[in-house]
Amino acid sequence: MLNLTPKEITERSALRINPAKTCQPVGAMYAALGVHRCMPHSHGSQGCCSYHRTYLTRHFKDPAIASSSSFTEGASVFGGGSNLKTAVKNIFDIYKPDIIAVHTTCLSETIGDDVGAFIQDMDIEDGKYVVHCHTPSYVGSHITGYGNMIAGFIKYLSKSTGKSNGRLNVIPGFVNPGDMRELKRILELMNINFIMLPDTSGVLDAPMLGSYVMYPPGGTTIENIEAMGDSPLTLALGELTCETPANELKRKCGVDYKCLPLPMGVEATDQFLMELSSFSGREIPYALEEERGQLMDILLDAYPYFHGRKVAIYGDPDTVLGITSLVLEMGMIPKYVITGTPGEAFTEKAEEMFARYEVTDCKAKASADLFELHQWIKNERVDLLIGGSHGKQIAKAEDIPIVRAGFPILDRYVHSYMPLVGYRGAIRLVELILNALMDRQDRDCADEDLEMVM
């Protein structure tokens, strides 16, 4: 291929090569897995469901369950209403979830299935729920689908009783269970009573205890999703991912919201903690001050190894912006910053950061793909790649070290358990970056230059 990518960039308007995104339903499926005792349901052909489960399983190395309406020729002509009805009955009978979260696919959207009406016509047992959202695969990306599914839960379940419960709603961006765990740890250190939706920790990083449970103990409870309507505030972490659901809750229950960047790196984590502090009226505890101080310490100790180095970052918009923010704080140059997800807000935010840190000759692009990134790199190299597994082909072809961060990571283990958010997440990412760069230095240097102390 690996080196077949031509250096010369030719105009492409219709052809997508080596995407840096995938389609909405997989994001919806991921969100639904973050609700306790929930069965995600794919209303479309069988392949969609199978692909999404496979994709999630490959990233999380854990079973990802979901059911499918299993469309046939008939359903695609006459509509999938009866398929959905049969499916819902079968799912409750056999898999016994408390809630089924239906998302659509390109097929069911294109033939015009009115899933909301189908659900209204169903007899659903008391205490059981069926919710849905629209996730046409030809709009946005998996990031859009993630937000849409969260909004779907809120739309169906959240209620306002008129009496504040004093709790803080947190909508985490499209992040790993390890990140959700870290966010919860920070919230607990801040002594805040919160509701997090979704929460895939304890589901997609469930322990091996010698038996298979279809619904592991993790996930946001239905009760808590209902209670979100009585919270005074929602924090939407990931401005380009989580505004849709936060806005839905505002619309339905009048809960105010603030969109924050994913708390990655120093500044964004500071901002997150300040918001938490202002919500609770409490000081930031020493435990978190200590972690921040450790991060500062590390950045000072190791700066000669990363300062001024050029890096290409690719993946999901908020994750890429978060990493960009951290590398700028480290004094690195985010030479190329791309996402496959469409939306010019991404480019604007990235360029704002470039301007603020006065780095020049950096490029940001939404709706981009990895083929184009590869061509840019062929024209002007970088020292490091940061992103998911699909960048490994570029890394190998160009002999550039790669740090795996984001989604999907199909070729490594453990990542889903570990955070990138918070000061601890930043410390981890700094370590990964340092190891990649310093291992490379050791590998490439002449024998007489091999340093024992670095």
Add this chain to the structure above:
Amino acid sequence: MKAQGVLLEERRNFIHHKGSCGGNTIQCDTESVSGAVSQRACVYCGARVVLNPITDAFHIVHGPIGCASYTWDIRGSLSSGAEWYRNSFSTDLTEQDVIFGGEKRLWEALEEVARAHAPKVIFVYATCIVGVIGDDVRAVCKKAEEKFGIRVIPVMAPGFAGHKAIGYRMACNAIMELISKAPAGRKRRKGVNILGDFNLAGEMWIIKNYLEEMGIEVVSKITGDASCDELMHAPEASLNIVQCAGSMTYLAKRMEEDMGIPYIKVSFFGLEDTAQSLLNIAQALGDGEAESRAHLLIARETHELKDLIQKSKEALSGKRAAIYVGGGFKAISLIKQFREIGMETVVVGTQTGKKEDYDIIHLLVNEGTVVLDDANPAELEHFIKEKQAHILVGGVKERPLAYKLGVAFLDHNHERRHPLAGFVGIKNFIKEINLSVNSPVWQYVR
């Protein structure tokens, strides 16, 4: 046997216990039940996995991005030449295209590929919504063939048009469409085509080496490590040997009808099937010299494996296996292969097995073995536990299930780490089972 609360009533006829009443007939080769957590994929998936290993073809997925991104470089099929197939090309349809039709975008995408990369063959996969929005993919492809002077072959693979096996058929049609335009008048050669091996971990090369040692030429490889030029020679072969019967028997039949090339089914999994297949090929070609060379090869390789198999029998004898794989032919080989090392198969299922496959399975397995078609994780869990299997053989979706159940696992799908075909594959098969069954981790799992 009753498994109350575990099985959907509609699923009962898809599951069978050998020895129970109700005859030997298992329901299979039908659509999945709505709402089932099926492990199966769709028509497009079937077509894509079969064609994707053609290394120098450009595979353009016409549809929204998902279908392309989920199938980007995941097959693990190796190439000795071109690497274009490892890139992901698609039209990445947007809402505008869905409203106004995607033909224009497809045309532009074809132009862009033709202009920048000078491909020999382009396969265009039509996904679920393409037909629904009214795109005439065939017409666009035809026009592109005329304009660019290259082959542009439509693969009609809307996901809803059945399951994976229908997709295999669509892929076979596309291959026929390609090779039927081979220049006329080329002479028949004595060699064979290998059908239905996808060169996972280099398995195609292993088979090819055996045949070459027997003095048999491999004319073309379909589709593991295939190139477009080599495929065009396929009509010259004297015999087709079909390894993955589920996906390629249809192509073999069409080539027999249209080109007069007879075929035989083979399997290179396990000692018995590998040896028998080599002999069958020599016999089908009527090549006595090849047959005696095959005998020598088999004797040499079997001798080399003797100690290992004996040792494995001691270590693994009495252990129980569960099998859940794509096609029936592989399941059949695996049952025999487990038996060769003293292991019993207690659960066996396939995603797309045919009735004739299940008939053979039924003859092979012991009383009480559970046979199931298109199983879901709940069923697999139930029967793995009930039958106390020690190891599960399957693919990516089954792996974490096995581990959560505390059962060892062997990947016999796209993610296999080592070749499992041929004699060397037997070594790897045993090694992988040992690694998984005897991992020190199991001591700590409570």
